Amino acid sequence: MANVHIVHAHPESRSFCAAMAREATRVRTLRGDDVSFSDHYALDFDPVVRASEFVDRSDNDYLVYPLEQRHAREHHALAPDVQRELDALLISDTLILVFPLYWFSVPALIKGWFDRCFMPGALYGGKRLYDRGGMTGKRAAVGITLGGREHMFGPQGIHGDLAGGMLRHLLQGTLGYVGYQVIEPFFAWHVPYCSDAERARMLAQWCVLVETLNEQPHIPMPRLGDYDEVLRPLSRPLMP
């Protein structure tokens, strides 16, 4: 049995994207997993980093957000919405994000969930990153809906690579950074324009992926052992 946290944000609750999120919940619950589900629209989550979220600051004069995050966590004074998400992140071994691609990235609601809930000290900090991050040993999967078509991406595509290029900030810079093993993302291409049959086929594929996350390949990530104490690359001898 696994503990799964599913995070979702789409402004239309009857969208294909919302169906993907619900199906992920259904499939993992049926499997016997412990599943928590955060729909950021239903929760009315506030994605904005704000001084006012800290009731008792370590420095009332000058805001350094990550320092106040650490201070609030140490004093059990995190904002309730952040505490709830942090608890779900820490207890779960699998994170599943489901969202529509906006500007080759996550919607602001999910961006702000990272900004506020990916907590220094708990998820990362100092040299606790990548294979030494706080979430090592856990898996993250991403399901994305988009209007674009597959031929627009890749080395010859007009937008270049999607998973390795446009989404590097998310897959490596956020999920990989805190230590998750990041599964190759699932893309529901061309969703607004495709047939019901095609949508049904994609939804079934997504369900298979969600059910078999443990068997899916991970995206390679940097390893701290290849860098020195200030994260400079270790020099390697040239091949003779």
Place this chain on the structure above:
Amino acid sequence: MANVHIVHAHPESRSFCAAMAREATRVRTLRGDDVSFSDHYALDFDPVVRASEFVDRSDNDYLVYPLEQRHAREHHALAPDVQRELDALLISDTLILVFPLYWFSVPALIKGWFDRCFMPGALYGGKRLYDRGGMTGKRAAVGITLGGREHMFGPQGIHGDLAGGMLRHLLQGTLGYVGYQVIEPFFAWHVPYCSDAERARMLAQWCVLVETLNEQPHIPMPRLGDYDEVLRPLSRPLMP
């Protein structure tokens, strides 16, 4: 004389990042430009795409956000905060973004500014993208503060390339996509840890960049002429 729109979001108004935004405003105003400045914290900008921002929807039953954006714009019924930003974007020939790097991307406040204000029909749509986007002939510059150090980036760096890798979604996928000529970004490295003298030096460098945007090189972008009517790459004959 140029028309410049400056967009900024940092939760601490005395931060180095806020100083960069204010200095950009000062430098361009002194030069005689027409400058508008949006500090998203001061404006309390809402970064979340919401059905409720449309008072008169084209489809009350099912939300397709970009279709409602187009409908609202055609009926002069955009939300006032969006209309204000759209007007500033359309009237300006230069856009300057100043923000702290959060998770190798913009803060949610700026992400949501793209999600809500980068308007289909006006800034992009159909095959109006890259060198045929709505903002062709305009310049965009980006000033970013971060805790990381320069040696953590680049081909050998632990995080890989910053401008061409982690920030591709912003520089190409957002600013380049709508047609801006995108200047190589300015990075204020290691800001929380460096000396006042080093910060003064970086601020002076930033001011020079802001003053000389017209002379700065652009990041290369895809050209629509290299792709067919469904944006498939045109096949090129192999070299003999």
